[in-house]
Amino acid sequence: MKGFLRGLICLILFSSISGAAAVDTIVPGKSIKIGETLVSSKGSFELGFFRSSRGLYLGIWYKKPATHTAVWVANRENPLSDGEGVLVLDSKGTLALLNSTKDVIWASNTSRSAENPVAQLLESGNLVVQDEKNYNEEDYLWQSFDYPSDSLLPGMKLGKNLKTGFDRFLSSWRSADDPAPGIYSVRIDTRGFPQVVIEKGSKIRGRAGPWNGIGFAGRPAKPNSITSAQYVLNDEEVYYRYEPEDSSVKIRMVVNSSGVFQIFVWKNGIHDWELLMMPPPDICHNYALCGKFASCNVNRSPVCSCLEGYLPKSLVDWNLGNWSGGCIRDTPSECEKDAFLKQTWLKWPDTSNSTVNMTMNLRECEQTCLTNCYCTAYTNADVRDGGSGCLLWFGDLIDIQVLTPGGQDLYIRLAPSDMGLKKRHLRNDYMNDGEKEDMELRMFDLEIIASATDNFSINNKLGQGGFGPVYKGTLLDEEQDIAVKRLSRSSGQGLQEFKNEVILIAKLQHRNLVKLLGCCIEGDEKMLIYEYMPNKSLDYFIFERSKLLDWNRRVNIIGGIARGLLYLHQDSRLRIIHRDLKAANVLLDSEMNPKISDFGMARSFCGEQTEANTNKVVGT
Numbered sequence: 001m002k003g004f005l006r007g008l009i010c011l012i013l014f015s016s017i018s019g020a021a022a023v024d025t026i027v028p029g030k031s032i033k034i035g036e037t038l039v040s041s042k043g044s045f046e047l048g049f050f051r052s053s054r055g056l057y058l059g060i061w062y063k064k065p066a067t068h069t070a071v072w073v074a075n076r077e078n079p080l081s082d083g084e085g086v087l088v089l090d091s092k093g094t095l096a097l098l099n100s101t102k103d104v105i106w107a108s109n110t111s112r113s114a115e116n117p118v119a120q121l122l123e124s125g126n127l128v129v130q131d132e133k134n135y136n137e138e139d140y141l142w143q144s145f146d147y148p149s150d151s152l153l154p155g156m157k158l159g160k161n162l163k164t165g166f167d168r169f170l171s172s173w174r175s176a177d178d179p180a181p182g183i184y185s186v187r188i189d190t191r192g193f194p195q196v197v198i199e200k201g202s203k204i205r206g207r208a209g210p211w212n213g214i215g216f217a218g219r220p221a222k223p224n225s226i227t228s229a230q231y232v233l234n235d236e237e238v239y240y241r242y243e244p245e246d247s248s249v250k251i252r253m254v255v256n257s258s259g260v261f262q263i264f265v266w267k268n269g270i271h272d273w274e275l276l277m278m279p280p281p282d283i284c285h286n287y288a289l290c291g292k293f294a295s296c297n298v299n300r301s302p303v304c305s306c307l308e309g310y311l312p313k314s315l316v317d318w319n320l321g322n323w324s325g326g327c328i329r330d331t332p333s334e335c336e337k338d339a340f341l342k343q344t345w346l347k348w349p350d351t352s353n354s355t356v357n358m359t360m361n362l363r364e365c366e367q368t369c370l371t372n373c374y375c376t377a378y379t380n381a382d383v384r385d386g387g388s389g390c391l392l393w394f395g396d397l398i399d400i401q402v403l404t405p406g407g408q409d410l411y412i413r414l415a416p417s418d419m420g421l422k423k424r425h426l427r428n429d430y431m432n433d434g435e436k437e438d439m440e441l442r443m444f445d446l447e448i449i450a451s452a453t454d455n456f457s458i459n460n461k462l463g464q465g466g467f468g469p470v471y472k473g474t475l476l477d478e479e480q481d482i483a484v485k486r487l488s489r490s491s492g493q494g495l496q497e498f499k500n501e502v503i504l505i506a507k508l509q510h511r512n513l514v515k516l517l518g519c520c521i522e523g524d525e526k527m528l529i530y531e532y533m534p535n536k537s538l539d540y541f542i543f544e545r546s547k548l549l550d551w552n553r554r555v556n557i558i559g560g561i562a563r564g565l566l567y568l569h570q571d572s573r574l575r576i577i578h579r580d581l582k583a584a585n586v587l588l589d590s591e592m593n594p595k596i597s598d599f600g601m602a603r604s605f606c607g608e609q610t611e612a613n614t615n616k617v618v619g620t
């Protein structure tokens with residue numbers, strides 16, 4: 001009895017020893033049964049059957065390190081349900097997985113046949129079928145690397161044959177326990193200039209972006225020095241593949257069942273896979289979060305803002321944090337009169353509606369874009385050595401991100417009048433003595449004014465001015481209180497008054513005139529930004545708080561108004577009649593100093609003119 005037991009143990013040991021010295025090939029007539037495996041020549045990979053809750057699968061996993069991480073699965077959708085199965089190679093070179101009733105559960109798709117086919121598991125983890133006499137890589141009858149599961153191993157191609165349309169892409173497992181193809185895939189999208197995308201179903205969910213000569217536009221950081229990446233784009237095919245710089249390094253890229261693309265490296269020290277890289281889990285990696293013609297910046301709050309020269313399509317939705325509507329042009333395109341504004345540190349927009357020409361330079365690129373009215377942006381397609389090639393975008397610009405460091409340049413089409421919007425000078429054309437000069441007036445972003453006034457909250461409304469409501473606000477950055485006069489959109493008359501006020505008051509500076517800080521003109525919105533007067537207007541004190549107006553204050557106020565008027569009528573270069581001077585238009589600062597406001601009705605007379613030309617309103 002003892003002898004029999006010892007014999008049994010020896011038998012088990014023997015079989016496991018013979019397992020360790022396992023073969024890496026199958027030839028016709030041989031098979032791999034459940035419990036048997038192929039092991040690659042140096043023992044890195046193993047092919048065999050593994051079990052999940054849905055049944056048995058034929059797959060390839062790492063043997064060294066022995067993590068049993070499946071990197072490829074044959075019968076992803078058809079597990080062997082009765083616990084029996086066999087892998088065979090037929091005489092023509094087709095690999096087939098048969099169940100207990102000898103029905104084909106899975107088969108390799110080989111279009112050619114070989115005289116002496118042999119299937120071999122290579123050290124790279126690639127299961128190949130080739131002719132015994134022909135070990136040429138190009139002549140493989142079939143290889144598992146052409147049919148990736150969720151993992152991209154070193155040497156594997158991710159990409160597309162542009163002639164045949166054959167597409168090698170990763171597809172996630174349905175769940176951690178189910179290798180069937182899930183909803184996420186990682187592929188090179190070949191519409192326009194090819195770009196790497198993560199899709200959920202058929203919709204793009206994230207973009208690594210196109211190859212810019214150095215790396216993927218949206219993934220500025222290279223995954224350490226461990227991989228050397230190769231990207232090929234020619235008439236035949238487009239693909240990406242990588243190799244570890246040191247062949248002993250085990251590395252794999254995988255799209256997991258929640259759609260997260262990750263790069264792992266094996267760490268001998270901790271004896272586990274270490275996460276080397278994955279997209280930063282920031283909100284800006286959500287595809288098209290900010291809609292069209294807007295950029296996303298994680299270091300900004302809110303993260304979305306319109307590109308320069310563009311405005312939220314719907315200000316209400318935008319201010320509520322619903323950016324999906326994106327932005328639209330401030331000024332309509334003038335086609336060939338347009339110009340381009342260079343923006344830096346951007347992740348290029350979605351290239352699915354783009355074209356590329358690698359021989360054009362930036363100058364030719366600009367010309368080509370300019371002459372096509374649908375072209376919305378251009379840039380160098382290859383950023384190496386100062387840049388070369390020409391990438392042109394048509395239609396909407398989507399999914400732009402601000403990447404510092406790592407972003408690229410982008411030249412965005414704008415109407416000439418929107419170039420350098422912020423630095424734009426308002427020109428005074430009303431002086432007939434040739435004394436024209438540029439007037440520097442600060443242009444505020446709508447965003448800033450919206451946030452200063454709590455999105456024009458009713459609680460901040462101070463009252464109704466000549467051409468629209470007036471709001472109190474606080475410029476958060478500068479801790480300055482402001483009053484915002486917003487032109488009612490409906491008011492045509494208001495627009496005249498608005499222009500009048502901008503042109504006149506911007507030129508005036510006196511301590512008894514209210515001070516204009518700047519204006520905000522974006523699309524339909526037109527606003528004047530003033531310093532805030534905490535003590536309201538004179539009429540309020542006269543009619544409601546007259547007791548607070550002691551003699552000294554009254555003298556001070558009367559004197560102040562008179563000095564302001566003297567300045568307007570005599571001392572300023574413009575000579576202005578206010579034409580609407582009343583207690584309500586005299587504002588009081590924190591020390592009760594009077595300041596004349598509301599120049600919407602005012603008129604100016606030039607030079608020595610003493611008689612009013614009553615028909616001419618300045619600024620029209």
Ligand SMILES: *[C@@H]1O[C@H](CO)[C@@H](O)[C@H](O)[C@H]1NC(C)=O
Pocket residue numbers: 081082099100101102103104105
């Ligand atoms: C083997 O597979 C065939 C085809 O899928 C199926 O009809 C048959 O029931 C399977 N046999 C067993 C024992 O599961």
Ligand SMILES: *[C@@H]1O[C@H](CO)[C@@H](O)[C@H](O)[C@H]1NC(C)=O
Pocket residue numbers: 109110111
């Ligand atoms: C098998 O390969 C041929 C050509 O190589 C292709 O047309 C066919 O769609 C493939 N079939 C499957 C199931 O992959």
Ligand SMILES: *[C@@H]1O[C@H](CO)[C@@H](O)[C@H](O)[C@H]1NC(C)=O
Pocket residue numbers: 175176256257258259260
């Ligand atoms: C996929 O990876 C992310 C990030 O590491 C992780 O949060 C998530 O749980 C993973 N999903 C699965 C199913 O493992």
Ligand SMILES: *[C@@H]1O[C@H](CO)[C@@H](O)[C@H](O)[C@H]1NC(C)=O
Pocket residue numbers: 302318319320321450451454455457
């Ligand atoms: C104003 O709009 C911004 C988005 O631009 C939003 O974050 C903020 O909560 C809004 N504030 C109010 C008071 O609605």
Ligand SMILES: *[C@@H]1O[C@H](CO)[C@@H](O)[C@H](O)[C@H]1NC(C)=O
Pocket residue numbers: 314317322323324325326
């Ligand atoms: C977001 O805005 C778009 C239009 O800009 C609108 O169609 C959509 O209903 C809004 N979504 C929500 C949740 O308000």
Ligand SMILES: *[C@@H]1O[C@H](CO)[C@@H](O)[C@H](O)[C@H]1NC(C)=O
Pocket residue numbers: 357358359360364
């Ligand atoms: C690329 O641009 C050059 C110079 O304009 C032109 O000669 C060539 O035909 C273009 N190539 C393609 C593929 O359009």
Ligand SMILES: *[C@@H]1O[C@H](CO)[C@@H](O)[C@H](O)[C@H]1NC(C)=O
Pocket residue numbers: 352353374394395396
């Ligand atoms: C590409 O741009 C053209 C020109 O604007 C437009 O007509 C077309 O719908 C766009 N296609 C896609 C897929 O965005």
Ligand SMILES: CC(=O)N[C@H]1CO[C@H](CO)[C@@H](O)[C@@H]1O
Pocket residue numbers: 534535548589590591592
């Ligand atoms: C008379 C009066 O109301 N004065 C106020 C003017 O504004 C300053 C600053 O808000 C207040 O401190 C004064 O009381």
